[in-house]
Amino acid sequence: MDFTLKIWRQENAQAKGKFVTYKISKISEDCSFLEMLDQLNEQLVDKFDHPVCFDHDCREGICGMCSLYINGRPHGNDQGITTCQLHMRKFKDGDTIVIEPWRAKAFPLIKDLVVDRVAFDKIIQEGGYVSVNTGGVPDGNAIPISKEKSDLAMDAAQCIGCGACVATCKNASAMLFVSAKVSQLALLPQGKLEAKKRVENMVSKMDELGFGSCTNTGACEAECPKEIKISNIARLFREYYVSTVS
Amino acid sequence: MSELNSKIPQGTLAEKWTKYKATQNLVNPANKRKLDIIVVGTGLAGASAAASLGELGFNVKIFCYQDSPRRAHSIAAQGGINAAKNYQNDGDSVYRLFYDTIKGGDYRAREANVHRLAEVSNNIIDQCVAQGVPFAREYGGLLDNRSFGGAQVSRTFYARGQTGQQLLLGAYSALSRQIKAGTVEMHNRDEMLDLVIVDGKARGIVSRNLITGEIEKHFGHAVVIATGGYGNVFFLSTNAMGSNTSAAWQVYKKGAFFGNPCFTQIHPTCIPVHGDYQSKLTLMSESLRNDGRIWVPKKKEDAEAVRQGKLKPTQIKEEDRDYYLERRYPAFGNLVPRDVASRAAKERCDAGFGVGTTGLAVYLDFATSINRLGKKVIEERYGNLFQMYEKIVDENPYETPMMIYPAVHYTMGGVWVDYELQTTIPGLFAIGEANFSDHGANRLGASALMQGLADGYFVLPYTIQNYLAADIRTPRMSTDLDPFKEAEKSVKEKIEKLMSIKGKHSVDSFHKRLGKIMWDKVGMARTKQSCSEAISEIVALRAEYWKDVRVTGTANEFNPELEKALRVADFLELGELMARDALNREESCGGHFREEYQTEEGEAERHDENFMYVAAWEYKGEGQEPALNKEPLIYENIKVAQRNYK
Numbered sequence: 001m002d003f004t005l006k007i008w009r010q011e012n013a014q015a016k017g018k019f020v021t022y023k024i025s026k027i028s029e030d031c032s033f034l035e036m037l038d039q040l041n042e043q044l045v046d047k048f049d050h051p052v053c054f055d056h057d058c059r060e061g062i063c064g065m066c067s068l069y070i071n072g073r074p075h076g077n078d079q080g081i082t083t084c085q086l087h088m089r090k091f092k093d094g095d096t097i098v099i100e101p102w103r104a105k106a107f108p109l110i111k112d113l114v115v116d117r118v119a120f121d122k123i124i125q126e127g128g129y130v131s132v133n134t135g136g137v138p139d140g141n142a143i144p145i146s147k148e149k150s151d152l153a154m155d156a157a158q159c160i161g162c163g164a165c166v167a168t169c170k171n172a173s174a175m176l177f178v179s180a181k182v183s184q185l186a187l188l189p190q191g192k193l194e195a196k197k198r199v200e201n202m203v204s205k206m207d208e209l210g211f212g213s214c215t216n217t218g219a220c221e222a223e224c225p226k227e228i229k230i231s232n233i234a235r236l237f238r239e240y241y242v243s244t245v246s
Numbered sequence: 247m248s249e250l251n252s253k254i255p256q257g258t259l260a261e262k263w264t265k266y267k268a269t270q271n272l273v274n275p276a277n278k279r280k281l282d283i284i285v286v287g288t289g290l291a292g293a294s295a296a297a298s299l300g301e302l303g304f305n306v307k308i309f310c311y312q313d314s315p316r317r318a319h320s321i322a323a324q325g326g327i328n329a330a331k332n333y334q335n336d337g338d339s340v341y342r343l344f345y346d347t348i349k350g351g352d353y354r355a356r357e358a359n360v361h362r363l364a365e366v367s368n369n370i371i372d373q374c375v376a377q378g379v380p381f382a383r384e385y386g387g388l389l390d391n392r393s394f395g396g397a398q399v400s401r402t403f404y405a406r407g408q409t410g411q412q413l414l415l416g417a418y419s420a421l422s423r424q425i426k427a428g429t430v431e432m433h434n435r436d437e438m439l440d441l442v443i444v445d446g447k448a449r450g451i452v453s454r455n456l457i458t459g460e461i462e463k464h465f466g467h468a469v470v471i472a473t474g475g476y477g478n479v480f481f482l483s484t485n486a487m488g489s490n491t492s493a494a495w496q497v498y499k500k501g502a503f504f505g506n507p508c509f510t511q512i513h514p515t516c517i518p519v520h521g522d523y524q525s526k527l528t529l530m531s532e533s534l535r536n537d538g539r540i541w542v543p544k545k546k547e548d549a550e551a552v553r554q555g556k557l558k559p560t561q562i563k564e565e566d567r568d569y570y571l572e573r574r575y576p577a578f579g580n581l582v583p584r585d586v587a588s589r590a591a592k593e594r595c596d597a598g599f600g601v602g603t604t605g606l607a608v609y610l611d612f613a614t615s616i617n618r619l620g621k622k623v624i625e626e627r628y629g630n631l632f633q634m635y636e637k638i639v640d641e642n643p644y645e646t647p648m649m650i651y652p653a654v655h656y657t658m659g660g661v662w663v664d665y666e667l668q669t670t671i672p673g674l675f676a677i678g679e680a681n682f683s684d685h686g687a688n689r690l691g692a693s694a695l696m697q698g699l700a701d702g703y704f705v706l707p708y709t710i711q712n713y714l715a716a717d718i719r720t721p722r723m724s725t726d727l728d729p730f731k732e733a734e735k736s737v738k739e740k741i742e743k744l745m746s747i748k749g750k751h752s753v754d755s756f757h758k759r760l761g762k763i764m765w766d767k768v769g770m771a772r773t774k775q776s777c778s779e780a781i782s783e784i785v786a787l788r789a790e791y792w793k794d795v796r797v798t799g800t801a802n803e804f805n806p807e808l809e810k811a812l813r814v815a816d817f818l819e820l821g822e823l824m825a826r827d828a829l830n831r832e833e834s835c836g837g838h839f840r841e842e843y844q845t846e847e848g849e850a851e852r853h854d855e856n857f858m859y860v861a862a863w864e865y866k867g868e869g870q871e872p873a874l875n876k877e878p879l880i881y882e883n884i885k886v887a888q889r890n891y892k
């Protein structure tokens with residue numbers, strides 16, 4: 001398969017960026033999107049040109065590092081996957097593909113398609129945990145949890161922290177990300193004790209870091225590679241209101 | 247040869263760890279605040295260690311090359327984590343988990359370490375539950391278990407097919423809490439490139455800030471390496487793209503011994519290779535072998551026909567299928583250990599019964615289980631894995647059997663450590679996959695997560711104090727001391743040299759060539775000849791690398807090509823040591839299979855009289871042959887036998 005690629009190139013956060021067009025040919029349809037970019041980079045290295053920088057690591061959809069905005073959609077035109085799981089068979093021969101970085105104020109650009117998502121770590125540091133030290137905890141089966149609750153907590157816990165929700169949101173809101181962690185811990189008895197403080201601190205950190213507000217467009221749910229439900233945001237609101245009145 | 251002291255405590259096996267903890271030296275809270283510890287790596291071992299050390303009151307600096315500690319490759323572990331809880335009332339115990347692990351490792355692991363691992367396994371489950379890790383549960387609200395290879399009990403705890411992710415996020419949350427508390431200082435996108443030794447003790451590291459390219463110096467009273475395994479030496483593996491051996495390799499070159507480098511785990515159930523553009527291999531969890539049956543066609547003509555696409559696997563009649571694991575190993579069936587399952591797959595494919603377009607694949611079939619349990623149950627158990635398979639291969643595994651083939655997955659070998667997880671360099675510790683300690687020649691499924699968290703939460707936070715207790719009078723050192731400056735200088739020179747070559751071939755092209763040598767000659771089957779050839783080919787490739795590699799960009803910027811170039815330079819040295827170790831070990835054991843040494847039935851044939859030891863390799867300088875040190879393995883509690891899964 002042959003493709004025309006329009007890729008965002010930007011030297012660093014201060015530099016001015018622009019789209020650069022590349023041609024690539026003889027790509028197998030079984031090739032993954034990132035493997036297609038690997039081949040482009042091999043060509044660029046051959047010409048002593050600068051390879052395109054993009055984040056990636058596990059290449060099996062779980063580490064959350066890959067983060068490309070492809071033809072106007074985070075992680076490309078397929079449901080429930082990350083960029084590394086997108087395969088070229090999803091495109092048509094001869095397609096033009098536009099590739100951009102995540103664009104959000106809270107995710108400053110590092111180079112080309114690589115952005116800094118440390119803001120997510122900072123939100124978790126505000127309370128995305130149960131405050132237990134190592135050791136001195138009760139037996140695992142001493143805390144029975146209904147399968148239903150546990151499964152719902154797991155649904156939320158699957159978030160990989162990639163930032164697609166922020167990238168796709170017109171407000172660059174991090175509500176889906178924050179709500180996934182708040183929900184996981186709110187659903188479990190272990191997380192209940194600190195629920196009030198957790199939700200307040202995490203939400204206020206999110207605001208402070210420059211993420212926008214939620215206006216319920218649902219784009220985040222539509223694009224989340226782990227299909228985290230927007231109902232988690234409803235639970236976040238409930239937790240937040242409860243914290244303000246109690 | 248140097249004296250190797252494994253520091254195994256006296257006493258009966260079950261008492262050793264208890265006694266050690268009761269009598270070891272500790273550091274009091276006021277002194278903990280004066281001590282700095284560097285942890286390199288944020289996977290299960292590194293994150294859990296840093297969090298636990300921070301909670302205790304030490305000052306911790308932790309480093310990862312990714313943009314966040316939550317990305318470490320522990321996150322990709324799918325199937326589960328073992329513990330000897332015996333919640334299923336099926337006869338499990340600490341002793342049985344210990345026994346299965348030693349046997350699974352083909353009698354090449356230390357008894358005392360493995361018993362300690364089995365002892366603390368139960369604490370790990372408790373700890374993770376307390377953190378809010380959403381393990382799978384029964385309808386009654388209690389924790390669920392499943393079976394894994396090499397065991398006849400159900401002792402594996404899991405969180406769907408994302409157990410590693412959930413455990414890592416648990417450790418990451420504990421780490422985040424300590425970062426907030428100020429006890430841990432996080433360094434994202436910051437990669438260790440050298441170890442600093444002052445007066446014979448590990449005292450810091452030199453690292454590169456991957457965003458700016460700046461070379462940094464960091465002091466620590468002790469240094470902990472938690473940088474994972476070196477499977478990427480094969481280029482194609484189930485490891486993450488960035489997983490590398492550089493930290494482990496630099497400490498080896500600074501004097502830490504390297505244990506059993508040839509012990510590599512080839513995982514039997516991975517998605518087969520499909521093209522030369524491929525960058526990595528994807529694992530299909532071992533848990534699938536609970537309900538999937540592995541087979542190839544019984545008739546060569548059928549195998550030929552499916553390879554050419556003229557016959558579908560579902561069209562092959564039951565009596566024309568060879569469920570070769572069930573046939574050869576009736577007692578364990580599809581749940582034999584990984585090394586056994588991988589070799590059996592290779593044997594069938596080499597004999598001409600392989601499927602897929604390349605003939606290098608076997609079927610993993612769920613039809614029997616779907617008929618027995620219904621599609622819904624299978625979907626609940628493995629839904630995300632089936633989806634992942636379909637995305638990659640474009641076939642629906644509910645309707646047609648999966649195709650799988652062995653791939654490099656884990657390295658049992660690693661930096662040599664004693665019972666305290668300390669290397670041969672005082673003050674330098676190695677934990678998790680980065681050390682060699684607990685899995686012998688083959689790791690059992692769901693034991694990597696167990697070992698990473700055991701080391702980080704429950705072992706290192708104790709043993710490191712036994713070392714640091716003698717160091718409480720050592721003030722923090724300036725990083726302007728000569729040893730820091732020298733290490734910084736050598737790192738800068740290495741980078742300058744790589745950048746200045748400006749050769750013709752990309753870093754990846756060399757990495758692929760190295761991977762091919764390793765897979766063909768030091769892979770699933772090895773011979774004296776293949777290992778010898780590998781050594782000379784790697785030496786030649788390495789020389790070519792330093793003359794002809796092309797690294798684009800500059801050193802003072804975000805430059806992934808340079809990151810790769812530094813890592814591949816180390817793989818090119820490690821590969822040679824692996825081949826040397828494989829050549830030296832004239833026996834077959836676990837994942838190390840020397841074709842010359844096999845039983846009539848094709849099983850691994852150990853030579854206990856000559857090789858019941860840990861091969862601990864000692865660096866002797868550039869261009870010099872490394873020296874072999876032997877740590878004898880003494881089995882006082884287990885009767886050593888040929889492994890039998892029949």
